[in-house]
Amino acid sequence: MSADTKRDFKDTVFLPTTDFPMRAGLPQREPEFLAKWTAEDIYGQLRKDAKGKTKFVLHDGPPYANGNIHIGHAMNKILKDVIVKSQQMQGKDAPYVPGWDCHGLPIEWKIEEKYRKKKMDKDAVDPVEFRRECREFAAGWIDVQREEFKRLGVFGDWDNPYLTMDFGAEAKIVEELLKFSMSGALYQGSKPVMWSPIEKTALAEAEVEYHDHTSTQIDVAFPFVKAPSADVEGARVVIWTTTPWTMPGNRAVCFGPEIDYAVIEVTKAGEATLAKEGDRLIVAEALMVEFVKRAHLEDYLVIARFKGEALAGGMLAHPWRGKGYDFDVPLLPGDHVTTEAGTGFVHTAPGHGDDDYLVAHVKFGIPVPHTVDADGRYYEHVPMLAGEHVYKVADRVCELLTEAGALMAKGVLSHSYPHSWRSKAPLIFRNTPQWFISMEKTGLRDKALKAIREDVSWYPAIAKNRIEAMVADRPDWVISRQRAWGVPITIFVHKATGEILKDEAVNARIIEAVKGGGADAWVAVPAQDFLGNDYNAADFDQVFDILDVWFDSGCTHAFTLEGRDDLAWPADLYFEGSDQHRGWFQSSLLESCGTRGTAPYKGVLTHGFTMDGEGRKMSKSLGNTVAPQTIIDQYGADILRLWAVSVDYQEDVRIGDQIIQGQVDAYRKIRNTLRYLLGNLAGFTEEERLPHAEMPELERFILHRVAELDTLIRSKSAVYEFTPAFTALYQFCIVDLSAFYFDIRKDCLYCDDPASTRRRAARTVLDEVFMRLVTWFAPILSFTAEEVWLSRFGTAAPSVHRQLWPATPTGWADEALAQKWTKVRRLRRVINGALEVDRREKRIGSSLQASATAYVSDAAYVDALKGLDLAEITITSAADLKLADAPAGAFKLEDVTDIAVVTGLAGGEKCGRCWSVKPEVAEEGDLCHRCDEAVAAHDARNTAA
The missing domain is CATH 1.10.730.20 (Isoleucyl-tRNA Synthetase; Domain 1)
Structure with a gap:
């Protein structure tokens, strides 16, 4: 031819x-699939497909309805979707009901901002109207976030989510609260809580973040009213604090019984010091040098040394004695006193610190004073500082201490300090009447610890230790907030006895009213209607504090898992960020253990936080935030989904x-x-x-x-x-x-x-x-x-x-086959390496132009190749394997020492169909034998057709 x-x-x-x-065009194509899934009701079809099968329930932790979703939201929802879809495709009935947290300060703060801009006082607005605006604000953002989550490809019952502000949900939250009331776990107490003077409310630990803050640090000398020994007569105890504003609240000074203390006498005061020559001051020996530096003392003598236990029974005077602070200040032993910083003495204001409260009030019965109001200003009854704001009073406190001859040193300290994560303002510990759920009275702590240790699987396993330590050490649960938008603490307190009214009939009327009219009913319905004919409203105080939103979200298992036929209680899995060990995981655990005796989940999985590419925390001020919407618009949601599973999401991710x-x-x-x-x-x-x-x-x-x-x-x-x-x-x-x-x-x-x-x-x-x-x-x-x-x-x-x-x-x-092919693949890799050299050196263009001979020293290679065509496996036209020493110059790979390869050009001509080089092509025509047979069969089929 x-x-x-x-x-x-x-x-x-x-x-x-x-x-x-080949080109995906995801940003354009993905919305088409979203529309198709919506039109065919993919979620409804999945539920029908899985009807009667074993359920797998991942309970959605509620995001907050107050802004566009961020990359952390996206990762969380994508991973939940991956889990749910994987379970569904393994034969489970895996529903997914999304939900939202709708109450609380972030939303209330936004509505307040609107009034502040108009120079209006929020408190002057009708509470029902104010709550209506909050509800509308939340509903608007739920609609926005719903579409953003759906755009990620997340399947769920988006038309029927759970919302903490639904009337049925609010009624269930009220019902759960009243269970604690009836059990005796709920009580009103007065203790220091983390307080935001800007937002005028107590904050939960999960609402607090820590930032660097510059504080005024002071060393203050307290004289003795009653010296416990002759060694300390005429001396003064020196405390160190970074919160000068708490000085009006001082009611004790704590020492460490095992700490070594010294009495020093100032022999040379120096120009910069506030001390005087002849002053005798008591500080911990380990901190003496640091104190002397802070106080700018030029010279001093140590005139006595003793253990802290020698101070037991001592009584001090407040530095402002004679000016409204005429009470005695006892010296108290405290395990929390250390020699890490300060003077070895802890200024103790039981209204402004948890340790202070536990030692002074709980252990020794010292009354807790009320010194600061909700705005952060001193009450009118506080001597010398009435009406002053605690944020602005440091210099005035120092001035008054100097006048009293009590200030020994003053400086500044930059340290980590609690701030509100909403207003970003620094917080204070403030003694206020609040409502608490006791961790001890009904055995709540023990029930929660048992659930953590025995009933729940934790992923990763180390998370168990983390939440166990948190629950073991946590104080009673502060559930009250002084706000307007949320579920109220729906109880009555008898004015004469201070007792909470416990009546199932009253409770039932409250719950029914909230079912019908939402939480607004607590404000809108007259108290007598709730109390009925058995009680007189004039005898009771109606509580109007609002429940902490963590209590709301802690109840979601009750009105979602238990309240819906498509779900089941307890959930198979809760899955959120690792910060929720302190937040939702814990509030759900405590709520459920307090009302049902065990956890609302069988398993808890946590993921880390999202960081930028350099591992820095994302921040608008740094300009390093990554918006999921931007990635979706540019690349498509599947790229974001791929990222979410490709990173180790149990750690912080970049x-x-x-x-x-x-x-x-x-x-x-x-x-x-x-x-x-x-x-x-x-x-x-x-x-x-x-x-x-x-x-x-x-x-x-x-x-x-x-x-x-x-x-x-x-x-x-x-x-x-x-x-x-x-x-x-x-x-x-x-x-x-x-x-x-x-x-x-x-x-x-x-x-x-x-x-x-x-x-x-x-x-x-x-x-x-x-x-x-x-x-x-x-x-x-x-x-x-x-x-x-x-x-x-x-x-x-x-x-x-x-x-x-x-x-x-x-x-x-077939593990034996796999072992055999491990050797075959190793042979292929070395031969491919040799061919790559030939290509680079222009000796061949295609591997089909080549022949290869592999030399091996291990007969196992020969056994592995039995029944196989090495040329086919290496995509060459001819290949051979020899159990022999390789000739000099044979190709080897550094990590494979028992194989060497010699390559050359294959003999014959190129097949016109498959391009392999075969001797028969040169001898018989255009095609190799394989192709000749294939073409003949092809032609026969065409002829027959």
Whole structure:
């Protein structure tokens, strides 16, 4: 046949066929799938599919309804969606009911801002009207956040979420509160709580953040009224504090019984000091030098030394004695006193500190004074400082102490200090009447600790220690807030006895009123209507404090898990950021243990915080925030979903431009793998499927790897560790498939006759891999998996998300075969390395131009290669294996010392169809034997057709 009449064999080659685009266009395509899922009610279909199956309930921790979602929200919701979808695709009924926290200070603060701008006092606004505005504000942001969460590809009952401000939810919160009231766990006490003078309310620990703050530090001398020994007569005890404003609240000074103290006499005061020559001052020996520096003493003598226990029974005078502070100040032993800083003496103001309160009031019965009002100003009854604001009084306190001859030193200290995470203003400890739930009276602490230790699985396991320590040491639960927007503490207190009214009939009327009119009913309905005919409203005080929002969210299990037929109590899983050990995890635990005796969850999983690409905390002021909306608009939500599972989310995680670009590259490789599968499965039918036992070794090895993956993915899913599962999936795509199996079988898929065993086996494996890869990826790449699925099965096909992960036959796992192919792959790697050198040196263009001989010193390689074609595996035209010493100059890899390779050009001519170089082509015509048979079969089929 002449060159110009040679046949073009392109029509006999089976090239991949698919409409699935290489370019994803996710920002444009994803909204189309969202619309499709909405139109077909994907969530409703999933519920019908799973009806009657074992439930898996992940209870959604409620985000706050007051702004666009941030990257932390996105990570949290994506990971929850991955968990829920994974459970659903393993045959569970896995509903997901999203929810929102709607009450509390952040929303109230926003509405107050509106009034402040108008120069109006919020307290002058009708409370029902004010609450209506708060409700509308929350509802508006719920609508915004709902759409933002849906855009992430999160499936859920978005039309029926739970809201803490729904009337039914508010009624249930009231009902749960009244259970504590009836059990006797609820009480009113007066103790110092973390207080925001700006927001005029107590704050929970979870609402506090710590920032650097510059405080005035002072050393103050207290004279003796009653000296416990002759050693200290005529001396003064020196305390050190960074809160000068608490001096009016001082009622004691604490010492350490085991600390070594010294009496020093000032022999040379110096110009800069506030002390005088002859002053005798008592400080801890370990802190003496530091004190002398702060006080600028030029010289001194130590005139006595003693243990702190010698101070027991001593009585001091307040520095302002004779000016309204004429009480005695006892010296008290305290385990909290250390020699880390200060003077070894702790100024103790029981109204302004937890340790102070526990030692002075709880242990020694010293009354707790009320010194500071809700605005942060001293009450009118406070001598010398009435009406002054605590934030602005440091200089005045120092001036008054100097006049009294009590100030020994003054300076500034930069330290970590509690601030409100909303107003960013510094906080104070303030003694106020508040409502508490006792940790001891009804055994709440013991019940909670038992649940932590015995009933709940913690992921990671170390989280158990963290929350256990928190609950073991926590004080009674402060549940009251002095606000307007929230669920009120719906109780009556008898004016004469101070007792809480405990009456189930009254409680029932309160609950019914709130069901009908929401929490506003507590304000709108006359008190007598609640009390009925058995009580006189004039005899009772109606409490109008608002419940802490952590109590609200701690009750969500009651009105969501218990209150809905599609869910179940307890939840299988709670999953939030690690800060919720102090927040929602704990409030839910305490609420449930207090009312039901055990935890509302079987398992608790935590994730870390999102940081920028350099590991810094995200901050608007630093300009390093990463908005999920920006990433979605530029790259698509699936890139964000890929990032969420690719990072170790149980630790703090990083996100930035470079990190996202890395996810884009990984996504492209995954997409190309799926596209390759689609292209080479075109027209695949069940008749073409080949049984496992009839497959070549290579196919059986790939199915072994699939079996290994199946075991790994299911085991990691069971403990919510998706990062290692995704990593294994990704490596399978790019290493086992793209760089290995696809590379080897490309020739077979393109050029073998469709009826050949090898091609049928390869296409069968591609189908088995496709069904697993796409369904395994579906919880992660929710949009792309749907696109791939419908691209193969048609747009009318049921969604990929309605499929189950295919069961993997036990016969696929073959460890002996895997060990054999470990050696085969090692041989291939060394030969590929040698061919790469040939390509680089321009000795060959394609590997099919080459021949290769591998020399091995281990007969196990020879055994491993029995029944296999080394040329096929290495994509060369000829390859051989010899158990012999390699000739000098043979190619080796540094990490593989027992294989050496010699390459050369293959003998023969290039096949016009498959491009392999074979001797028969030179001898017999245009095609190699394989291609000649395939073309003949192709032509026969066409003729018959």
